Amino acid sequence: xxxxxxxxxxxxxxxxxxxxxxxxxxxxxxxxxxxxxxxxxxxxxxxxxxxxxxxxxxxxxxxxxxxxxxxxxxxxx
Numbered sequence: 001x002x003x004x005x006x007x008x009x010x011x012x013x014x015x016x017x018x019x020x021x022x023x024x025x026x027x028x029x030x031x032x033x034x035x036x037x038x039x040x041x042x043x044x045x046x047x048x049x050x051x052x053x054x055x056x057x058x059x060x061x062x063x064x065x066x067x068x069x070x071x072x073x074x075x076x077x
Contacts, residue, residue: 006064010049018061019052026058033058035077040065042073 018024027033037053043065050063068074 006049010062014062018050019054019059021057024059024062027060028058030055030058033060036060039073039077044069044072045074 014023016023027036033053033055037055037060040047040051040053040060040063045065045068048064048066050061051065052061053059065074
């Protein structure tokens with residue numbers, strides 16, 4: 001479960017969300033995007049916030065993942 005403090009901080013930083021250009025930076029290349037997307041897709045943890053992606057704009061939302069083990073895909077980099 002996402003803590004109320006984490007959600008509150010997220011909403012403080014991004015009151016209108018993060019998908020509009022200029023709210024957060026985009027990944028520099030489609031290769032970078034594909035690498036990060038694969039890590040998120042293969043995690044055995046639980047995405048509790050974010051996780052949204054858009055390959056066309058190379059967007060990956062700020063994401064919180066819980067219950068990530070040391071051998072998880074997210075820990076490989």
